Amino acid sequence: MSTEAAARIAEVYKEYAAHWFHGHSELYVRWADGVAGNRAILNLLASMPTAKQQPNLLFAAIRFLGSGDTEFEEAAAFIVQRWQQVRAVMLSHSTQTNEAGRCATLLPVFSMIAQQEQRPLALIEVGPSAGLCLLPDLYSYSYDGASPIGSGSPLLKCATSGNPPLPLSLPQLLWRAGVDLNPLDGTDPDTIRWLRALVWPGETSRLEQLDKALERLNDLKNGVIESAAGIPDLMTGDLNDRIASLVAAVPAGAVPVVFHSAVLAYLDPSARQRFATTVSGLDCHWVSNENFFMDLDGDTQQSSALGFFVLALNGVPLAHTGQHGAELHWMTQQAST
Ligand SMILES: C[S@@+](CC[C@H](N)C(=O)[O-])C[C@H]1O[C@@H](n2cnc3c(N)ncnc32)[C@H](O)[C@@H]1O
Numbered sequence: 001m002s003t004e005a006a007a008r009i010a011e012v013y014k015e016y017a018a019h020w021f022h023g024h025s026e027l028y029v030r031w032a033d034g035v036a037g038n039r040a041i042l043n044l045l046a047s048m049p050t051a052k053q054q055p056n057l058l059f060a061a062i063r064f065l066g067s068g069d070t071e072f073e074e075a076a077a078f079i080v081q082r083w084q085q086v087r088a089v090m091l092s093h094s095t096q097t098n099e100a101g102r103c104a105t106l107l108p109v110f111s112m113i114a115q116q117e118q119r120p121l122a123l124i125e126v127g128p129s130a131g132l133c134l135l136p137d138l139y140s141y142s143y144d145g146a147s148p149i150g151s152g153s154p155l156l157k158c159a160t161s162g163n164p165p166l167p168l169s170l171p172q173l174l175w176r177a178g179v180d181l182n183p184l185d186g187t188d189p190d191t192i193r194w195l196r197a198l199v200w201p202g203e204t205s206r207l208e209q210l211d212k213a214l215e216r217l218n219d220l221k222n223g224v225i226e227s228a229a230g231i232p233d234l235m236t237g238d239l240n241d242r243i244a245s246l247v248a249a250v251p252a253g254a255v256p257v258v259f260h261s262a263v264l265a266y267l268d269p270s271a272r273q274r275f276a277t278t279v280s281g282l283d284c285h286w287v288s289n290e291n292f293f294m295d296l297d298g299d300t301q302q303s304s305a306l307g308f309f310v311l312a313l314n315g316v317p318l319a320h321t322g323q324h325g326a327e328l329h330w331m332t333q334q335a336s337t
Pocket of ligand 1: 095097098126127128179239260262263266267
């Protein structure tokens with residue numbers, strides 16, 4: 001295997017250790033740094049398609065297969081000894097992490113739109129995974145430790161700065177739908193096991209949050225709880241192929257809001273550009289929460305706050321957000337992204 005490929009993959013693992021895992025999962029920092037310095041594992045990864053070489057996928061795969069959250073030497077032995085199984089899980093699964101916590105950073109923007117339009121919202125998520133970010137009305141929120149907004153569960157806690165326009169109540173929702181290359185059934189036991197394996201070791205509150213959000217989805221599907229927006233309708237397809245018809249399907253009286261978080265990084269530049277051009281030409285609002293900022297022409301700019309996403313509305317950057325929704329740093333003016 002080429003030294004060049006191994007070196008490129010090592011750089012990706014080092015970057016994840018330093019910018020994405022650091023401060024969130026120290027075990028994953030050690031695993032990622034360990035892989036970056038382990039030629040045998042780098043060679044195995046180099047034999048995979050590029051999209052399947054990422055740290056989140058490798059680490060979730062071995063935990064899914066029962067590695068446990070051991071120190072790197074043991075994890076490395078697991079990867080090498082059980083490579084055929086690890087490889088099969090990596091090829092058949094993807095990093096469809098579904099993070100309900102991101103609703104805490106999306107909610108202020110949804111509320112801004114509802115206030116401006118004075119109508120209920122129709123949420124359309126592209127890349128929803130199991131659809132947990134389509135259920136903001138079923139959760140409750142506490143910003144900077146203040147009393148909760150909403151009465152649902154889980155309670156999503158978010159620290160803010162820059163004086164964001166925090167909502168006093170939840171915006172009214174009338175409809176919700178999504179399109180994903182592979183929509184997940186959040187009530188299927190094996191899918192739940194995979195979604196849990198995608199939560200980084202040590203992040204116990206994220207895991208509790210995931211379990212509670214999945215419980216809410218289950219309750220909604222079983223009719224234990226009701227919502228005017230109903231059960232999320234998740235269709236299979238490519239976001240570029242389906243977005244226009246989804247916006248056209250929004251019921252009269254509701255404001256179409258297209259949103260996405262942690263999705264566009266999976267698209268190549270031409271697909272991103274096509275999406276930006278399409279969505280900005282549709283009669284809808286567009287909320288983007290990604291690890292880069294994308295303008296109306298589809299040109300991207302890396303987030304200036306490393307390890308943070310950029311939250312944008314209709315092509316205007318508004319805030320830096322914690323990757324899993326626990327932080328919201330409002331930009332006071334047209335700051336750099
Ligand atoms: C990391 S998950 C994020 C899920 C969710 N948005 C969240 O924030 O919790 C990314 C999702 O995007 C989906 N995806 C990637 N490329 C897509 C495409 N071209 N069209 C539709 N969905 C796509 C993946 O299948 C996956 O479910």
